[in-house]
Amino acid sequence: MVKLLLFGYGNPGRGDDALGPELIGRIAQLHLAGVECQNDMQLQVEHVTDLAACDRVLFIDADMSCAEPCDFSEISAEKDGSYTSHAMSPTALLFAYRQVYGKDAPPAFLLRIRGYDFALGDPLSEQAAANLDAATKLVHELCMDVSLQLWRRCLVNNGDAAA
Template sequence: MNRPPIVIIGYGNPSRGDDAVGPLLIEELEQEERAIHSPSDYELITDFQLQIEHVTDLEERNLLLFIDASLSAKPPFEFSRLTPEQDHSYTSHSLTPATLLSIFETVFKQPSAPAYLLKIPGYQFDLGMPLSQKSSHHLKQAKHFIYTLIKDPRQEAWEHQL
């Protein structure tokens, strides 16, 4: 299998206001990628939530990036390194990125690629709400940050951004 070395997974519920920032950011990246008609070194994936099936999306990668909305993230976004850790989410239908990494390591009997989490502040998560202006502004800043990351797809470069 010949896969792009980076996978970027944005998750959240597009029907719940600012919870949509992950999928919306992926959508914007996809539109720009199509506009320049250029093959990329990354694969973009979006979903409502992380599930056990996503372990296959982590296979044969060099770097992993998860994007999610957060009530506690400081503006304009927080970027952190993830470590595999089995938390309470491993028994539910929705997993945290750390638990997904832990499951990957159990299933494939190897360490996961270096993984990072980009948390974008969210302020309104009610059903049917639109994306808030504040989260929309943070999303734009996060998109520019992602372009900085994918411009230099080396772990050392990503670590330098922490």
């Protein structure tokens, strides 16, 4: 069985920035076999150790520039400016994994959920909540069939697992 790591990140105290952790909370409640759920405020270099024990990883984050309801993409290691900061991009984390372990990280994907309001203390906006529902459905379907073929078909179909 493929061990899938779902890693949501974002600040729950900043409105729609909570989308990643919110989705992780929903999936975690399902107690799906072979699925590990984690979240944090941001990605850090220490998270390379979380990737070592999985066969696939899905990073989940809020994004104010992607299409509604969400954008699903496959990602790969890439050195960018974030590797020297306290918060890293998913691609920089994959690059750090390669540096630490001397091999490529497991296949990795990024789900960006469209958010709108990111002000400190704001609740989740209604629009973002609707996008979260659609993203949760997609992630649940991906967890039910972890084949790379389905995941890559979802890329072609803009995240529509039913297509």
